[in-house]
Amino acid sequence: VDSGAQRVLAGLDPEQRAAVTAPAGPVCILAGAGTGKTRAITHRIAYRALSGEIAARHVLAVTFTARAAAEMRARLTALGVGGVQARTFHAAAMRQVRYFAPRLLDGRAMPELLDSKVRLVTLAAARAGVRADRAAARDLAGEIEWAKSSLVEPTEYPVAAAKAARDIPYEAARVAEIFAHYEKVKRSSGVIDFEDLLRAAVWGIEEHRDVAEQVRAQYRHFVVDEYQDVNPLQQRLLTAWLGGRDDLTVVGDVSQTIYSFTGATADYLIDFSRQRRDAVVVRLVRDYRSTPQVVGLANAVIGQARGSGSRLRLQLVGQRPPGPEPDLRIFPDEPAEAAAVAARCRQLVDTGTPAREIAVLFRTNAQSEAYEKALSEAEVPYVVQGAERFFERAEVRQAMVALRSAVRSTPGETPLVPAVVEALTAVGWAPDQPPAGGAARERWEALAALVQLAQECASARSELASPAVASEERAQRATPVLSPIGEAGVAERQMSLADFCAELQRRAAQQHAPTVDGVTLASLHSAKGLEWDAVFLVGLSDGTLPTTYAKTVEQVEEERRLLYVGVTRAREWLWLSYGSARSPGGRARRPCRFLPQFDRSGGGAERTGGPAVAGRRAERRRSQVVSCRICGATLLAGADRKLGRCPGCPSDLDEELHARLREWRSRVAGAQKVPAYVVFT
Numbered sequence: 001v002d003s004g005a006q007r008v009l010a011g012l013d014p015e016q017r018a019a020v021t022a023p024a025g026p027v028c029i030l031a032g033a034g035t036g037k038t039r040a041i042t043h044r045i046a047y048r049a050l051s052g053e054i055a056a057r058h059v060l061a062v063t064f065t066a067r068a069a070a071e072m073r074a075r076l077t078a079l080g081v082g083g084v085q086a087r088t089f090h091a092a093a094m095r096q097v098r099y100f101a102p103r104l105l106d107g108r109a110m111p112e113l114l115d116s117k118v119r120l121v122t123l124a125a126a127r128a129g130v131r132a133d134r135a136a137a138r139d140l141a142g143e144i145e146w147a148k149s150s151l152v153e154p155t156e157y158p159v160a161a162a163k164a165a166r167d168i169p170y171e172a173a174r175v176a177e178i179f180a181h182y183e184k185v186k187r188s189s190g191v192i193d194f195e196d197l198l199r200a201a202v203w204g205i206e207e208h209r210d211v212a213e214q215v216r217a218q219y220r221h222f223v224v225d226e227y228q229d230v231n232p233l234q235q236r237l238l239t240a241w242l243g244g245r246d247d248l249t250v251v252g253d254v255s256q257t258i259y260s261f262t263g264a265t266a267d268y269l270i271d272f273s274r275q276r277r278d279a280v281v282v283r284l285v286r287d288y289r290s291t292p293q294v295v296g297l298a299n300a301v302i303g304q305a306r307g308s309g310s311r312l313r314l315q316l317v318g319q320r321p322p323g324p325e326p327d328l329r330i331f332p333d334e335p336a337e338a339a340a341v342a343a344r345c346r347q348l349v350d351t352g353t354p355a356r357e358i359a360v361l362f363r364t365n366a367q368s369e370a371y372e373k374a375l376s377e378a379e380v381p382y383v384v385q386g387a388e389r390f391f392e393r394a395e396v397r398q399a400m401v402a403l404r405s406a407v408r409s410t411p412g413e414t415p416l417v418p419a420v421v422e423a424l425t426a427v428g429w430a431p432d433q434p435p436a437g438g439a440a441r442e443r444w445e446a447l448a449a450l451v452q453l454a455q456e457c458a459s460a461r462s463e464l465a466s467p468a469v470a471s472e473e474r475a476q477r478a479t480p481v482l483s484p485i486g487e488a489g490v491a492e493r494q495m496s497l498a499d500f501c502a503e504l505q506r507r508a509a510q511q512h513a514p515t516v517d518g519v520t521l522a523s524l525h526s527a528k529g530l531e532w533d534a535v536f537l538v539g540l541s542d543g544t545l546p547t548t549y550a551k552t553v554e555q556v557e558e559e560r561r562l563l564y565v566g567v568t569r570a571r572e573w574l575w576l577s578y579g580s581a582r583s584p585g586g587r588a589r590r591p592c593r594f595l596p597q598f599d600r601s602g603g604g605a606e607r608t609g610g611p612a613v614a615g616r617r618a619e620r621r622r623s624q625v626v627s628c629r630i631c632g633a634t635l636l637a638g639a640d641r642k643l644g645r646c647p648g649c650p651s652d653l654d655e656e657l658h659a660r661l662r663e664w665r666s667r668v669a670g671a672q673k674v675p676a677y678v679v680f681t
């Protein structure tokens, strides 16, 4: 065997090695978070490629996020293997459908992909005589997504929904009707949704022998990461790709199934080894990612989980040297929590932790805003993960449609910027009236950014050869007050509107994530598979996590798994917190029920081993109240107690920060609420 292949085996434990060197055929790795599943499949691909068993270009590695795909490619390149197709199901389907579209659509252009169902669902509901507000439309869109991902047709919906105990806002027959209308409305607007894209990929293979042959000749060896979160539609696509072959490696963790609300199920993972008797099954328990302290908390969180798959769960055994204890904190309100998290991020960055090694994770994207604000005030760079990219934003797409139609009606010699302004005004943009806030403001900013791009294009045509991502990022984030719009028309070197549209299209195609080094702000859902040195799990109040929408036992269990995913993202530092009230002086909320340490009643924690002990210890400490002299938080234990401040409060405060912290303290005193700060040692 090639020495490169041997090198790939170094740095793997015996179980991982068994998975990596298993012969062609079904392989299943079942293991908890941080045990090296992703590492094992990456090394398996590299090992087989370097030993000459397979050609890298014939491998399709399916990952859960684009970021995970990029990481896998980078890792493979570092191991000396290039050309592997590492993609999400959607990206792989998109590529396939695009490629075969001219043949399958008789030369018609590929339909545009719908990024959100909500607008069409609202229309469909109206046709069914239902007036759905935004929240209801979102619920309905979720139902349709679930049905389509579960291969359920509109007529089958009522039975399937009852069987799956779906919690729906309307009668099932009503939802089915709206679903049917949605399909019609969608078809007549000539767009497709994400599920249609996967269906088209399946259909292409199942109905066209030549397409099937070509696709299968390309993809011969399959790897699926995060297999516990595959839905029936994705499974069907995988089956279509395989076409009866079995060179498939799947890896997953039943404790990390967090997408079942969209139709994903761990059943395929659970059944894999049962249905394929010749499968090599590997279990991993050594956790290489996190400190024993983090691993201990993860085990405690998931140890009480109920439901299917519990049998497959193994306690993680931490391999790393001990580190700091996880922090669990309660703040008087959300702004105070965000400010403290930002201050702690600042401190970490100042003491040498790269900002990209820090993440702030939350349950819903709406929680992001408070942290964006707090981090920018603390001057900590950050990146919002999964934020809609500029050219994918609904208003920008709409504007591009307007610009394209303007191209047809605007004479070539009209200066670019006024032409752009005019086209955008036609879709409701007013040049110098930025709305006060909210969605209208965002819309205004997006369109203003387009005008700014037009300005840049008009005055600096020569720079266009190097599309500056930075400028897109700036355009995206800036709050441009476009004073020079009036004069911009006189720009000397002019580009035509048609050229500008072509340029926009080119940039849209090239758009990729900014490579800014910043703290990651992400939802728990999108953090799957990733890891950071320091992780802040914020907003952990009951009602946020678990969300109030989680009503059935299964839904609550999914929320618990979500917390498990969050906890296991941390290598070293882990901070868990919530703001007691939403805003200063607001109604107090209860802590997340999955964290016994937060539970001041003590009762619930007594039933279990580890957390019960931690709970009792915490109880004892709670009786010795000392306050942080800076923010007023109650210090219950920990080294910093001697200093009279909590670790979240920097010792070398600048004046402004100090004043802000003092202000919280007085606010806290005013509301007669004392935040608690707990350190477990």
Ligand code: ATP
Pocket: 011, 012, 013, 016, 031, 032, 033, 034, 035, 036, 037, 038, 039, 040, 253, 256, 287, 288, 289, 528, 529, 530, 531, 568
């Ligand atoms: P998740 O369930 O969160 O996706 P995972 O099981 O895929 O986790 P990996 O991301 O592959 O885990 O690995 C977690 C961390 O442990 C990575 O930093 C990886 O490089 C490291 N690691 C994995 N295996 C080993 C090993 N045998 N020796 C040292 N480090 C390892």
Ligand code: MG
Pocket: 037, 038, 039, 225, 529
């Ligand atoms: Mg992984």
